[in-house]
Amino acid sequence: MSYGIVSYGAYLPRHRLARAAIRETLGQGGGKGTRSVAGYDEDTTSMGVEAARKACWNGSFAPASLHFATTAPAYADKTNATAVHAALGLDRGVFATDHGASVRSAVGALRAAAADGGLAVLSDVRTGRPGSADEAGGGDGAAAFLFGTGQAVVAEVVGQASATAEFLDRWRAPGEDASSLWEERFGFGIYLPLIQDVAGRALAAAGVERPDHVVIASPHTRAARAAAKAFGDAAVDGVEPVAGNLGAAHAGVQLAEVLDRASAGETILVLSAADGADAILLRVTEAISGRPAGAAALPAFERAIDIDYATFLTWRGVLRREPPRRPDPARPEGPPAQRASDWKYGFVGSRCRTCARVHVPPQRVCAGCGAVDAMEPEPMAERRATVSTFTVDRLAYSLSPPVVTAAIDFDGGGRFSCELTDCSPEEIRVGTRVEMTFRRMYTAGGVHNYFWKARPAHGE
Amino acid sequence: MASNGIRDRVAIVGMGCTPFGEHWDRSIDDLLIDAVNECVASVPGLERDAVDAYWLGTMGSGTSGMTLSRPLKIDYKPVTRVENYCATGSESFRNACYAVASGAYDVVMAVGGEKLKDSGYSGLVVPPASNDGTASEPSAPAMFSLLAPAYCKKYGISEDELKEVITRIAWKNHRNGALNERAQFRSEVPMEKIACSPIVAGQLGIFDCSGVSDGAAAALIVRAEDAERYTDKPVYVKALSFVSGPAQGPVDPDYDYTTFDEVVRSAQDAYQQAGITNPREELSLAEVHDCFTPTELVLMEDLGFSERGHGWEDVKQGVFDLDGELPVNPDGGLKSFGHPIGASGLRMLFECWQQFRDEAGDRQLADPTLGLTHNLGGQPGACVSFVSVVGAGRDV
Numbered sequence: 001m002s003y004g005i006v007s008y009g010a011y012l013p014r015h016r017l018a019r020a021a022i023r024e025t026l027g028q029g030g031g032k033g034t035r036s037v038a039g040y041d042e043d044t045t046s047m048g049v050e051a052a053r054k055a056c057w058n059g060s061f062a063p064a065s066l067h068f069a070t071t072a073p074a075y076a077d078k079t080n081a082t083a084v085h086a087a088l089g090l091d092r093g094v095f096a097t098d099h100g101a102s103v104r105s106a107v108g109a110l111r112a113a114a115a116d117g118g119l120a121v122l123s124d125v126r127t128g129r130p131g132s133a134d135e136a137g138g139g140d141g142a143a144a145f146l147f148g149t150g151q152a153v154v155a156e157v158v159g160q161a162s163a164t165a166e167f168l169d170r171w172r173a174p175g176e177d178a179s180s181l182w183e184e185r186f187g188f189g190i191y192l193p194l195i196q197d198v199a200g201r202a203l204a205a206a207g208v209e210r211p212d213h214v215v216i217a218s219p220h221t222r223a224a225r226a227a228a229k230a231f232g233d234a235a236v237d238g239v240e241p242v243a244g245n246l247g248a249a250h251a252g253v254q255l256a257e258v259l260d261r262a263s264a265g266e267t268i269l270v271l272s273a274a275d276g277a278d279a280i281l282l283r284v285t286e287a288i289s290g291r292p293a294g295a296a297a298l299p300a301f302e303r304a305i306d307i308d309y310a311t312f313l314t315w316r317g318v319l320r321r322e323p324p325r326r327p328d329p330a331r332p333e334g335p336p337a338q339r340a341s342d343w344k345y346g347f348v349g350s351r352c353r354t355c356a357r358v359h360v361p362p363q364r365v366c367a368g369c370g371a372v373d374a375m376e377p378e379p380m381a382e383r384r385a386t387v388s389t390f391t392v393d394r395l396a397y398s399l400s401p402p403v404v405t406a407a408i409d410f411d412g413g414g415r416f417s418c419e420l421t422d423c424s425p426e427e428i429r430v431g432t433r434v435e436m437t438f439r440r441m442y443t444a445g446g447v448h449n450y451f452w453k454a455r456p457a458h459g460e
Numbered sequence: 461m462a463s464n465g466i467r468d469r470v471a472i473v474g475m476g477c478t479p480f481g482e483h484w485d486r487s488i489d490d491l492l493i494d495a496v497n498e499c500v501a502s503v504p505g506l507e508r509d510a511v512d513a514y515w516l517g518t519m520g521s522g523t524s525g526m527t528l529s530r531p532l533k534i535d536y537k538p539v540t541r542v543e544n545y546c547a548t549g550s551e552s553f554r555n556a557c558y559a560v561a562s563g564a565y566d567v568v569m570a571v572g573g574e575k576l577k578d579s580g581y582s583g584l585v586v587p588p589a590s591n592d593g594t595a596s597e598p599s600a601p602a603m604f605s606l607l608a609p610a611y612c613k614k615y616g617i618s619e620d621e622l623k624e625v626i627t628r629i630a631w632k633n634h635r636n637g638a639l640n641e642r643a644q645f646r647s648e649v650p651m652e653k654i655a656c657s658p659i660v661a662g663q664l665g666i667f668d669c670s671g672v673s674d675g676a677a678a679a680l681i682v683r684a685e686d687a688e689r690y691t692d693k694p695v696y697v698k699a700l701s702f703v704s705g706p707a708q709g710p711v712d713p714d715y716d717y718t719t720f721d722e723v724v725r726s727a728q729d730a731y732q733q734a735g736i737t738n739p740r741e742e743l744s745l746a747e748v749h750d751c752f753t754p755t756e757l758v759l760m761e762d763l764g765f766s767e768r769g770h771g772w773e774d775v776k777q778g779v780f781d782l783d784g785e786l787p788v789n790p791d792g793g794l795k796s797f798g799h800p801i802g803a804s805g806l807r808m809l810f811e812c813w814q815q816f817r818d819e820a821g822d823r824q825l826a827d828p829t830l831g832l833t834h835n836l837g838g839q840p841g842a843c844v845s846f847v848s849v850v851g852a853g854r855d856v
Contacts (some may be wrong), residue, residue, distance in 0.1 A: 324582065325580060325581050325582040326581050326582060326583070326585070326599075327579075327581060327585055329597075330588050330591075332591065332592055332593025333590045333591065333592070333593075335590075336590055336591055336592040337592040337593060339592070340592040340594065343592075343594065344592050344593065344594050359711065360711055361594065361711075367706060367708045367711075367712065388713070389606050389609060389610055389717055390606075391598070391602045391603075391605045391606050391609075391661055391662040392602075392661065392662060393598050393599050393601070393602035393605075393661045393662075394659060394660055394661055395582065395583060395599035395601060395602065395660055395661060396597065396598055396599045396602060403598065403602070405596065405598040405602055407606070407710060407717075409713045413713070414711070414713070415710070415711050415712055415713040415715075416710075416711060417596050417710040417711065418596050419596060419598075430609075430613075441593065449593040450593075451593060451594045
């Protein structure tokens with residue numbers, strides 16, 4: 001059985017940094033254009049969830065497996081894909097694993113998902129030492145691809161090739177926050193022929209002479225650019241100039257962007273050059289017409305909020321600013337989090353079978369009619385809501401003060417009081433429409449506290 | 461509401477209250493010793509050993525009855541430690557009263573104390589129970605700031621007008637506190653300074669928030685029929701009401717942030733116990749939980765002092781001033797005292813005690829007969845509320 005992509009989604013955070021801002025502060029580094037910046041409350045796991053939520057549009061969403069790839073895992077010695085699995089509400093029987101922690105792991109996740117109708121989630125937060133090319137040239141984002149068979153397939157896999165090479169181009173010891181790079185020309189000389197080799201083999205296997213679209217992703221930016229030249233206008237990276245090189249997510253976000261504009265019958269050559277080179281050749285099918293309009297990440301990124309360099313450094317933990325005189329947040333405890341997993345990760349409330357009242361969070365005793373244990377699960381994550389009242393809290397602890405807290409009323413019933421994110425206080429009004437987003441609330445005692453916030457909903 | 465009450469069955473016959481403030485030089489032990497000793501000394505000839513049982517209210521300054529028995533070296537008496545959020549001090553009093561009314565003890569003491577300043581934090585800190593990390597944790601001023609825009613919207617007044625109203629509440633309470641030697645803040649604050657203070661949350665500036673302080677207070681309680689053996693001016697307990705709400709406001713689309721249902725219920729219960737039908741007319745004074753200025757505004761309506769939607773007008777007209785129709789927080793309130801949780805409820809009763817005994821100095825009201833004290837703990841839509849009515853005379 002051959003699997004193809006049946007749905008996909010890309011996610012870029014709502015914040016960006018002008019590369020010139022780095023030079024203005026440091027007198028070095030920077031460059032032209034902008035890079036995307038994961039919010040203070042985001043990491044590779046939370047962004048992966050957001051991308052996967054956008055890949056649920058083509059029929060039933062029932063991946064056979066979940067493969068999560070990143071160079072920046074939130075946890076070591078603990079699977080990060082399990083949080084994604086929980087947030088998506090996947091069946092317990094669905095295998096979930098991490099691939100990491102190199103850019104090439106993205107190809108590993110795609111190949112594994114393509115083998116059994118799984119979901120590949122590619123997510124990255126790219127960091128570098130202040131003033132470095134990695135810092136300015138990197139970017140944060142995520143993409144997800146669901147594989148399946150039959151009529152639902154929007155892009156079938158028609159060829160693939162790989163080449164593996166051990167050489168020292170970039171590396172990072174676990175725990176360090178920046179990579180080291182060998183001299184650029186060394187890697188260039190090795191990567192370029194590897195890319196040409198796998199591209200040639202993948203195309204030849206499928207009998208395709210010139211692909212209609214080419215996606216090239218590599219942490220070695222210069223090698224990727226040089227390889228792109230051979231394909232002319234077919235290989236235009238629209239992501240890098242505005243969002244940066246997204247590491248393990250770069251091929252995925254680019255591919256989603258190409259699929260957003262590709263037509264049935266066209267071919268897409270995906271090339272990834274990291275510790276070798278990999279090629280995947282796709283052919284777009286008629287089913288592509290079913291992709292949702294207005295879900296594309298790149299056009300939405302035009303609305304991104306510009307942040308200054310000091311904020312960027314603060315969010316990445318490089319600049320440790322004076323905290324308020326309040327206790328540090330407490331580590332969330334394992335057993336209560338596990339008992340409340342559907343709520344905490346899946347944002348599943350409850351609905352009373354007797355009086356239909358919606359409870360967020362879920363309750364055993366109905367607040368409407370008092371019925372006991374007469375509830376059924378009520379998934380709330382995809383419901384939109386309206387701000388009923390809100391306040392701007394200048395005392396509560398946040399890496400991005402002030403905190404905006406709101407009571408929101410969900411379409412279809414239920415109120416919840418929660419933090420808003422991805423907004424400035426000035427843009428919030430009573431009546432503002434919001435959607436839920438999966439976030440890392442804070443990290444305490446080495447434990448990441450994942451839960452949901454609301455953010456302004458655009459495009460209604 | 462099904463409560464029988466214990467109207468005029470017990471009385472306060474002695475009280476003590478430390479100054480409230482930043483007591484860098486005093487521990488919780490010191491504060492509790494001072495409050496208890498002052499309370500004992502307020503009854504001529506009383507030995508502390510006459511006290512049969514104690515109730516101690518503290519939210520975070522200690523656990524178990526030993527928080528009191530250890531510093532005071534209480535010899536093998538029952539000491540019950542209670543906690544009920546910001547109503548903790550009132551809860552120690554309420555339960556102590558019931559112990560006397562039941563006949564279990566003849567003489568009991570309700571004590572409350574809190575040492576907030578040692579933590580080094582701004583505002584209150586409630587130690588969290590084990591949790592899954594999903595509870596929203598806005599600051600207290602943020603939660604109570606939601607009252608202001610909701611009130612404006614419901615009654616069609618502008619935010620500027622409301623700011624004037626809540627500013628006047630802070631101004632009034634500071635003005636009263638300036639006359640009280642036990643208050644944390646002892647100076648009047650001009651309205652302009654209050655109105656322009658740095659914003660903490662929503663519309664609330666720093667002067668819309670109560671302070672953070674240390675303090676302790678204590679009350680000696682006996683059966684009403686025994687009261688005059690201890691003092692010629694006992695303060696009789698007319699009503700004690702406490703409710704804990706279902707706490708659904710923050711998740712209930714019908715909750716509009718312009719009322720505390722818990723306060724309405726506990727006030728109705730207390731008035732029924734005390735036989736009060738028109739609180740604004742019948743009460744001589746009210747000590748209410750002015751944790752934030754909009755709270756006091758809403759309380760004027762929830763406690764039945766003002767018609768719904770008209771509390772703001774009454775505030776502006778000075779109805780609740782020291783020389784107004786119904787003085788509210790004549791001692792200066794949480795605004796002037798800060799809010800050492802375990803002590804606050806007893807501090808409110810201490811003002812009634814002083815007023816009824818003609819010991820309130822520059823704040824003295826003319827012939828007060830009935831006083832109300834009120835605490836709430838939690839947030840709008842999810843709180844506990846306590847209301848007591850105490851009086852200078854005994855009707856039953």
